[in-house]
Amino acid sequence: MKNQKIRRAAGIFTRFVILVVLGFTALASAPVLLTLGSYCYFQLTEEMLPGIAVGGVPVGGLQSAEAARDLHKIWNEDLQLKAVDITNPSHSWEIAPLELGLRVAVDESIANAYALGRSGNFVESVGSMLAILKFGVEIDPVVELDLVLAKQGLERWAERVYIAPRDADLNIDEDRLVQIESLPGRTLDVTASLHMLVEEPEAILLDHQLVPFVTLENPAQRQDVSSQADAVQSLLGSSPTIRAYDPVTDERFVWSPEPVLIASWINIESEGEQLKVSLHDESLSRYVMEIEASLGEERGLDNDVVEEALRSGLLGKETETLVIEYLPGTYIVEPADNLVSISLK
CATH class of the missing domain: 3.10.20 (Ubiquitin-like (UB roll))
Known part of the structure; x- marks a missing residue:
């Protein structure tokens, strides 16, 4: 009778130990299972990993098509750059990037974002995914420049930037002489401006959001009318x-x-x-x-x-x-x- 009680107590203790071990095992393996589950989920869907941003645009948790629409709207439709006359920075104009053939390559940029946490071997992919989920990540979008559109856009802007020079002149107001001083004109140097645009399109669009306009001064043909003013x-x-x-x-x-x-x-x-x-x-x-x-x-x-x-x-x-x-x-x-x-x- 006594031996039977001992065996029963030993059985209960053994089951308790097993349950404790199983509990600790389950607790220890939960993060692994959660990580594996998350990895499998994102590998099988088109959703971006939470925490990803492209050029300041949050795309985490979005489908590729949704992310592409948001990126295109913010960078290619809504964004306005400032074109600045580098010889006289007080002169500036608002200009859309697409006017100069400058744009974010949406599909390529979204593809790069989608690949985060999905590329490399299993260990690298899981490690990258965990880092993104914990800390987030932001990548720069891919920038494209169409040289033909850029040149055409600058030529159109040359007409707006142009200021004709003003010759010195004389007017008479009743019996009073009014002397008008000459003023130089302004012309946009399309070639030089295009060269600066080609040199650093990414910095212009992503960092500074300033388009350098190189302008030339057109001197007035008639600059001195002092002798005529004396005569009048x-x-x-x-x-x-x-x-x-x-x-x-x-x-x-x-x-x-x-x-x-x-x-x-x-x-x-x-x-x-x-x-x-x-x-x-x-x-x-x-x-x-x-x-x-x-x-x-x-x-x-x-x-x-x-x-x-x-x-x-x-x-x-x-x-x-x-x-x-x-x-x-x-x-x-x-x-x-x-x-x-x-x-x-």
């Missing part, structure tokens, strides 16, 4: 005065045009690279005719002499007093007339 200022500052005397009536006349009127006579026009300053002949002739009309129908002045005097006065020269002449006329002599009465007619 001299005309504006002149005070031409036409003086005339009527010896018959002992009258004296003075005509002096206002500065605004003088300004309207000045003609400024471009002749190639030069600026030409002249006087409007028609305007001067019209003013001379107004002087003559003010004398009435019987008196007059030599228009050529008056215009010459006016031009001399505009050049700052002193002019002599002109003598008014009476125009020839007819008079029917009456019986009561004599030489004195006729002369007074």
Whole structure:
């Protein structure tokens, strides 16, 4: 009876030990089984390993097609780069990468991400998978540059970047001279810009997100109009005065045009690279005719002499007093007339 109790106790203890051993074995093998299960799951599906990102885009747990759509949208559709004039960084423009033939190769980039934790031998693959699941990993996307599209895009942008040079010029505002300084223009150097784009497309797209634009300065053809400005200022500052005397009536006349009127006579026009300053002949002739009309129908002045005097006065020269002449006329002599009465007619 006593031996039977001992055997029963020994059996219970043995079963307990076996259960404990089995429990510890199961506990110890759980991570292995979990790892093997995870490995098998991801080997048999198209899901990316959790924790993977491509170019900052989380793709872990996504199917390849879903990951490709996200990557394409963020990098090839939504992203805007900044094109910067490297000679004057204050000038910049927003530009889409695809405008310059620059893009992320989505399929190749997703294939590289999908291969993480799946390539190499079994031990390497499992080790890589565990590291990714624990720490995560980010890889750079593959960048492609289409040279034909890049050149075409830069040529289109050259039209937008172009600024025509501004020649030095002169304007007259009422009786005031306005001098316009020359400004150089700007042209995009397509060849040099394309060369810089070809040198480092990955850095441009992934790191800096800045597109270097190489520009050239176009000098203005006409840069100095100081001599013409002096000539115009001299005309504006002149005070031409036409003086005339009527010896018959002992009258004296003075005509002096206002500065605004003088300004309207000045003609400024471009002749190639030069600026030409002249006087409007028609305007001067019209003013001379107004002087003559003010004398009435019987008196007059030599228009050529008056215009010459006016031009001399505009050049700052002193002019002599002109003598008014009476125009020839007819008079029917009456019986009561004599030489004195006729002369007074």
